[in-house]
Amino acid sequence: MSLIDSVRNTMVPVHRDGWKFVAIFFVVSLILGLLWKPLMWIGFILTAWCAYFFRDPERVTPQDDDLVISPADGRVSAIAMVTPPFELELGSEPMLRISVFMNVFNCHVNRAPMRGRIARVVYRAGKFLNAELDKASHENERNGLVIETAHGPIGVVQIAGLVARRILCWSQPNTGLEVGERFGLIRFGSRLDVFLPAGAAPRVSVGQTAIAGETVLAEFGSTKGPTISRRG
Structure with missing residues (x-):
């Protein structure tokens, strides 16, 4: 070479x-x-x-419509059943939310967690609280996408943090997204939330490091149940 x-x-x-x-x-x-x-x-x-x-490395993305791939590099900061932000119009029933927190050293290019069609893109102004706080999901500045997938609509929310002051999303409604495809970027520290409908089982644990476009966050249709992890 x-x-x-x-x-x-x-x-x-x-x-x-x-x-x-x-x-x-x-x-x-x-x-x-x-x-x-x-x-x-x-x-x-x-x-x-x-x-x-601002690095933007290539990633090798699993091509399986039953898998939910991480939309961001960072640490899995929360896994919970919560009501999605109202502007996504995903209903009032709790959905599985998996959050990935990005610090200032993580790659901040965001990628589609599943293949589908963008049904909605909604920006909402808000506060700039620490993105690791649970209430940041509803109170911080954010930009949400609703993607129609083979397993129903999912929500992907870009959330600004203490340092972040600019959310970029270059994807538009009524366009298709391939899993792992770049759809946006948040400058200088932030968080990504993925809201999943019934049938999705987590495949990561809180504290685990996720790689955008590669790490499997959740899986549909599996009978294995949630992944069990331990620190070693």
């Missing part, structure tokens, strides 16, 4: 939405360097971190 191929395989692509932030960090670093050279090197380190934050 040539040196160029080695570099290409090592470098992770940066999402197009991140390049302007990388450029801003770089220019500010040069300006700070005019004031005091050590500040420039600190700025370059922050610039490298910014590029790392």
Whole structure:
């Protein structure tokens, strides 16, 4: 393998939405360097971190309509039966909610958890509480998608956090999504909630690390019941 191929395989692509932030960090670093050279090197380190934050790696996604794949990189922070946000129009009955919390070091590109058609995209302004709090699901700024799947409608909600101030969603209603397909991004720390109808059994545990587009969060039609885990 040539040196160029080695570099290409090592470098992770940066999402197009991140390049302007990388450029801003770089220019500010040069300006700070005019004031005091050590500040420039600190700025370059922050610039490298910014590029790392907006990384957009390729993922290998399971192609099975019975599986629910994680829409985000991060830590599974909650698994519970709760009423979905009213704006999703998914009814008042509790649904299985699996939450994935993203810190500032996680990849923040969001991917579709299942294959289907987008029935609804709803943005709602709100607070910027710690995204790990349970009430953040209903009180924080958020953007929700309802996806019609082979197992009925599911909800996917992008939730802003303490640091996040911009939710991006480039998918539109009445368009199709493939499982693992990129549909949005949240800048600088946040959370993704997935609301699933009856028949879905969790395949992860609270505290487990999830990888967007790869980790199986839940499964439909299985008779195995919820996954049992232990710390070792």
